[in-house]
Amino acid sequence: MSDRTILVWFRNDLRIHDNEILLEAFRKADKILPVYCFDPYYFQTNASGNPKTGSIRARFLLESVADLRKNLCAIGGELIVRVGNPAEVLPKLAEEFQVNEVYHHREVAHEETEISEQVETALWKIRLNLKHFIGHTLYHKEDLPFPIKDIPDSFAIFKKKIERDSTVRPCLGTPERVVTPVINQPGNLPTLQELGLDEPLHDPRSDEEFLGGETAALSRLEKFFAINDRSEHSKGHRSLTAPYSSGLSAWIALGCISMRHVYHEVAKHQQSTHNNQYNAMLLDLLWRDYFRFMFKKHGQKFITAKNSGEQHEPASNQDTLFESWKNGKTGVPMVDAIMHELNATGYIGNQSRQITAGFLVNELKVDWTKGAAYFEERLIDYSPASNWGNWAFIAGVNDARESRYHVATKPAVELETKSEFIDTWLPLLKDLDYHEDFDHFVVK
Numbered sequence: 386m387s388d389r390t391i392l393v394w395f396r397n398d399l400r401i402h403d404n405e406i407l408l409e410a411f412r413k414a415d416k417i418l419p420v421y422c423f424d425p426y427y428f429q430t431n432a433s434g435n436p437k438t439g440s441i442r443a444r445f446l447l448e449s450v451a452d453l454r455k456n457l458c459a460i461g462g463e464l465i466v467r468v469g470n471p472a473e474v475l476p477k478l479a480e481e482f483q484v485n486e487v488y489h490h491r492e493v494a495h496e497e498t499e500i501s502e503q504v505e506t507a508l509w510k511i512r513l514n515l516k517h518f519i520g521h522t523l524y525h526k527e528d529l530p531f532p533i534k535d536i537p538d539s540f541a542i543f544k545k546k547i548e549r550d551s552t553v554r555p556c557l558g559t560p561e562r563v564v565t566p567v568i569n570q571p572g573n574l575p576t577l578q579e580l581g582l583d584e585p586l587h588d589p590r591s592d593e594e595f596l597g598g599e600t601a602a603l604s605r606l607e608k609f610f611a612i613n614d615r616s617e618h619s620k621g622h623r624s625l626t627a628p629y630s631s632g633l634s635a636w637i638a639l640g641c642i643s644m645r646h647v648y649h650e651v652a653k654h655q656q657s658t659h660n661n662q663y664n665a666m667l668l669d670l671l672w673r674d675y676f677r678f679m680f681k682k683h684g685q686k687f688i689t690a691k692n693s694g695e696q697h698e699p700a701s702n703q704d705t706l707f708e709s710w711k712n713g714k715t716g717v718p719m720v721d722a723i724m725h726e727l728n729a730t731g732y733i734g735n736q737s738r739q740i741t742a743g744f745l746v747n748e749l750k751v752d753w754t755k756g757a758a759y760f761e762e763r764l765i766d767y768s769p770a771s772n773w774g775n776w777a778f779i780a781g782v783n784d785a786r787e788s789r790y791h792v793a794t795k796p797a798v799e800l801e802t803k804s805e806f807i808d809t810w811l812p813l814l815k816d817l818d819y820h821e822d823f824d825h826f827v828v829k
């Protein structure tokens with residue numbers, strides 16, 4: 386009998402630890418064919434004529450895929466890398482390597498599920514099954530105390546019931562060895578230029594180190610503990626308005642680190658140190674699950690249903706106001722400083738996101754979807770459910786609005802007040818010239 390081969394299609398699960406599809410393929414097959422596809426869909430331009438994926442996130446993705454390849458090679462495997470539509474690439478590879486089945490993790494947002502469906506249809510034509518796994522959430526869908534259709538729309542009730550009736554499964558471990566078929570052409574990773582993007586410029590004011598990949602993610606988590614175990618007041622990550630957060634979101638978004646791994650490690654450190662910051666972090670992880678489950682339950686309705694009577698009359702000069710917002714030229718120091726930080730580094734803290742999103746929606750009265758699409762392009766940690774879900778909350782547009790959480794939006798006048806961030810950043814801004822072409826600052 387010939388060997389059984391399973392193609393493992395990596396998407397936003399770029400790790401070898403606690404990765405159910407990899408372990409299950411390891412158990413069920415003689416050989417595993419790990420594949421990553423750079424889908425041109427994500428590198429096209431959006432409605433505003435800007436790249437759907439900005440260069441900072443694209444670089445992070447390239448680093449993450451390179452690290453996955455390195456980690457697979459270290460356990461005897463390889464990673465096939467291709468640029469192309471997965472619905473064309475995967476069936477071709479499946480035929481070439483006589484694959485018996487294809488595994489992948491199911492996503493929840495519209496674009497991602499549509500791509501899965503296209504792949505499923507294409508594979509079906511060659512009589513192959515695309516097996517879906519659920520691996521992006523902290524709580525497994527099967528362990529929820531309610532079916533998806535009955536998930537409470539209120540975050541408070543969701544949290545209460547989940548914490549009372551569900552537990553987070555233990556991590557699955559890491560395969561010690563992977564056997565792949567003979568792969569003569571694993572394929573090179575594309576360059577940023579080949580993806581149609583420029584190399585991002587290093588911003589001299591950024592103290593962030595965002596190096597993509599599982600290896601960097603795991604060491605980032607350890608650093609976070611090393612700092613936070615010592616003091617409740619020490620900083621895990623420096624950003625304008627998120628001094629105590631982990632800064633792990635970019636790695637979590639690409640699945641370079643498992644949510645369960647983060648959860649169990651944080652819970653362990655919480656127990657041994659009683660540092661309350663760790664409880665806040667566990668709550669944040671639950672917010673991420675909540676948005677994903679809301680998308681699973683409501684689909685696109687979660688971000689499209691309108692609450693009549695609560696929508697702002699849109700400003701007539703939307704385009705001008707939006708341009709001033711995204712370029713940090715609104716004249717409101719806090720908002721402008723945050724937008725400059727976003728443009729320069731790809732990362733801003735949660736409060737900063739709330740402030741700038743709230744400002745766009747409530748003060749400038751600009752269509753919130755423009756802001757969400759801009760964050761999609763710019764954020765290094767862009768994750769569809771978290772980004773569009775959070776924006777929809779702030780805009781007051783969804784079916785789950787009773788669970789609206791504390792949003793740090795403030796009237797413009799309050800954003801004029803002095804803050805640690807403005808003190809630190811604004812004097813620097815005076816010494817720098819904004820370079821439109823690069824969306825970066827250059828020293829005068």
Ligand SMILES: Cc1cc2nc3c(=O)[nH]c(=O)nc-3n(C[C@H](O)[C@H](O)[C@H](O)COP(=O)(O)OP(=O)(O)OC[C@H]3O[C@@H](n4cnc5c(N)ncnc54)[C@H](O)[C@@H]3O)c2cc1C
Pocket residue numbers: 622627630631632633634635637638666669670671672673674676733734735736738739742760764766767768769771772773775776779
């Ligand atoms: C308008 C807006 C857009 C956003 N877009 C994204 C996005 O595209 N991707 C993204 O990961 N987060 C998004 N968030 C949520 C949140 O701002 C970031 O997850 C957080 O700032 C990341 O920093 P951290 O890793 O230090 O978070 P920590 O405070 O250390 O939290 C740990 C993890 O929990 C998750 N998390 C924390 N807060 C939230 C939240 N409110 N909603 C969902 N998940 C959360 C993240 O995965 C994060 O890494 C958005 C928030 C707003 C208000």
